[in-house]
Amino acid sequence: MEPRYEALELGFQEFDQSEAGWRGVAREGCYLEAANLISNYKQANLDDLGLESTSRLEWHEGQMRAYAGDYSAAINLFRATFDTRESGTADRHYAEATIAFLQHDRAALQAARDELADLPPPEGFEAAIERFERLYPDHPVPTWPLNLNVVDKLVRCFGATYEAAYSGQCASVNAISD
Incomplete structure (x- = not known):
């Protein structure tokens, strides 16, 4: 599958919540590619993403890595979201x-x-x-x-x-x- 460079140019909401972003890749069953796309999006848009948006992307990247069977990487990403997930x-x-x-x-x-x-x-x-x-x-x-x-x-x-x-x-x- 070809890299989806155009997805890196999307606004956060469209990338995270629409088929034009990582969800379209995941729906094809390409979980590792979806995780990598999310990771690349975070890097490409680091200056524009706030803590909450970054945390949501880390969660979704973790889900895709878990879907792909990489539980260790998924756990690390899930734990990284604790900054925005208050205890209790x-x-x-x-x-x-x-x-x-x-x-x-x-x-x-x-x-x-x-x-x-x-x-x-x-x-x-x-x-x-x-x-x-x-x-x-x-x-x-x-x-x-x-x-x-x-x-x-x-x-x-x-x-x-x-x-x-x-x-x-x-x-x-x-x-x-x-």
Whole structure:
């Protein structure tokens, strides 16, 4: 597959959220290429990206590396996002659960899942949902706690590949009880 140099010129939102950026590459099943494209985008646009945007790109690069089976690199990228994922937040519990899954640590995965499930919605969550619906009318509306559905798939698919678990396409023989 040819390098996608034109994607490096996209604005952050288009690169991160549209098929013109890394998602189009990932949808073709080219996870390592998608991860490398994200990494190259970060380098090419370093001066224009803030901490939050860089963190989102690191998370997505980590996901693509995990999809490609490079769990060590994925874990390092996920940990790099901790600067923007405050301890005790839904984002942090999601990151901790994902790392625990990749490390094959069932107890830590369950603990992170339980902590995530117990979080009350933050102030302003309903307003954020309304804004999301306006900005992304074609996307499913998030529910609280964010990413609990993903973490539940990681729990149900413990022992499967990240790709299989994230998609929920696995046998649930390793389910952990709530």
